[in-house]
Amino acid sequence: MVNNQYANHGIDLQLGLGEEDMWVKGNKYKVEQVLLNLLSNAKFAVEEKQKLKSARSFKKRIRINTFISDSIVVFEVEDNGSGIYKKDLDNIFDPFFTTKDVENGTGLGLSISYGIIKEMKGHIDVESEINKFTKMKVSLPFEKGGTD
Numbered sequence: 001m002v003n004n005q006y007a008n009h010g011i012d013l014q015l016g017l018g019e020e021d022m023w024v025k026g027n028k029y030k031v032e033q034v035l036l037n038l039l040s041n042a043k044f045a046v047e048e049k050q051k052l053k054s055a056r057s058f059k060k061r062i063r064i065n066t067f068i069s070d071s072i073v074v075f076e077v078e079d080n081g082s083g084i085y086k087k088d089l090d091n092i093f094d095p096f097f098t099t100k101d102v103e104n105g106t107g108l109g110l111s112i113s114y115g116i117i118k119e120m121k122g123h124i125d126v127e128s129e130i131n132k133f134t135k136m137k138v139s140l141p142f143e144k145g146g147t148d
């Protein structure tokens, strides 16, 4: 869905997809919504970083990894963008928390995503370093013998 658009913006979108069948129980459109929210934040973060003068030679990169570990299905979205200040890390999942101006952010993406993943008995972890990277990790219980 996003590959062409991201390529047109000079973003290197990398995929590291696990070989295994990764079934989870829930609504696939909601999972898709979570992924798109994470990707849209990652895109904004790499564009922001590029705006910094000191980052002229910067190569925008977003990576999606999927894998199974201990019956937990994991998908990660990692970007090499602007990163998140430590002081903000506790707040990013709160409704209406945003560091963007009104045209760019409502502050609802992560709170909605968090709600969707909680409903599916999973969780979202974040790891970030300012001006270096952000990694959002979504973990969901593996559901054996799933169907589409």
Ligand SMILES: Nc1ncnc2c1ncn2[C@@H]1O[C@H](COP(=O)(O)OP(=O)(O)O)[C@@H](O)[C@H]1O
Residues within 6 Å of the ligand: 037, 041, 042, 045, 079, 081, 082, 083, 084, 088, 092, 093, 097, 098, 099, 100, 104, 105, 106, 107, 108, 109, 110, 111, 134
């Ligand atoms: N990949 C990311 N890189 C840097 N900051 C992020 C990233 N993802 C989320 N954030 C921070 O979390 C805040 C909340 O995200 P979100 O709920 O999606 O709202 P919005 O994108 O509308 O601001 C963002 O404003 C930003 O400060």
Ligand SMILES: [Mg+2]
Residues within 6 Å of the ligand: 037, 040, 041, 105, 108, 109, 110
């Ligand atoms: Mg967002």
